[in-house]
Amino acid sequence: MEHLTKETLARLVDERPHPEQRDHLASCTVCALELRALRQQTEALGSLPDLRPPPGDWVELEARLMSEGLVDGGGRSNGFSVLLRTGWMQAAAAVILFLGGTSFGAAMSGDVEGAIHDPANARIASVPESVQDAAEAVYNAEQAYQQALVQYGQIERGGRAQNYGELLGRAATLDALLAATQEAVRIAPSDPFFNGLLVNTLAEREQMLRQISSTRDGGWF
């Protein structure tokens, strides 16, 4: 009898052999070994481990969830008027006034784009003089944060960084996101949503720095 075909052997991984096939397997070492290998292959496939998503995946997903209105964020995303109604905004504004001389993030300057590219220049010295000004500052900070988050998500969606320079560029954007998040926490230090995001952003940044470090050490460039 000729050797069993690969497809027949593959079927015998799950199914019982016909009598003539069983006889052949008993006498043919080649087919018996091949069947054993196919069984081991199937077993190994069933034991494949789960795979971690690439770095930055959560940040990007979070941005998408926000843009689709699937994350509520404790009501923050419902906008300025809702915040005013709930009194949260006024409380945050009071914090800003209290902080007085604290520098504010790029978000408040309205120069979000500039902040993204150069967080170091993002600080301005202006300090709100009224509760309403402060409230608007809080709102602007929130908007800037959202934009920074979305921008980082868009960069991540562009694909994986292929070289050291790209990684550095992404790290800079992540730094801008971090700055916007820190500013948001500074303005509303007890907001659990902002604090959660800060922790996430710090974790993403740490992961990115590790990737940069390993890339540099590996001599990609």
Place this chain on the structure above:
Amino acid sequence: MTEAQLIRRACQGDGPAIRVLYERYAARVYAVVRRIAGDDDLAQDYAQEAWIRAIRALPTFRGDARFSTWLHRIAVNSALQALRKAETRQKREGPMPETIAANPTSGDVLLDERLEQALDQLPVRMRQVLILHDVEGYTHEEIGELLGVAPGTSKSQLFKARGKMRILLQALMAPNGQEEVEAWSI
């Protein structure tokens, strides 16, 4: 907090609850989607789409099945649909340098890597059937339903895929034109 509580909160758009669910199941979702997609970049898109769909559909989750099973099914459906829509496929890139095993189970990282490489090289339909059956444990009836084919077709594709996979693995074990070696000898 129990999973049911987390799901209830996530249903209401609670960011931290969604994050916890993501941390718990991201590797599972990404793994099945990555293997079906056969490509890192596509996989990330498909996995994110799966999460968006799942979060959107959370209010319809009644708890009849386990959440992980429900989510897994959404991930598989999402990846299969996305693949169907894609008119052209990106060229395979071979190894997966940036994909990291979340919790290696076989204890043989090299074998896992070669299995993943061989999976990537399988024709799309064969790969889908092999992954759904041998990796994910779906029945031929379930696969037939998912792929819109008869269970017999699924079976036939599976046997072809296993044979092809065996050949690909042998080639990966002897990449320099050496004599074929027993795939499981290392």
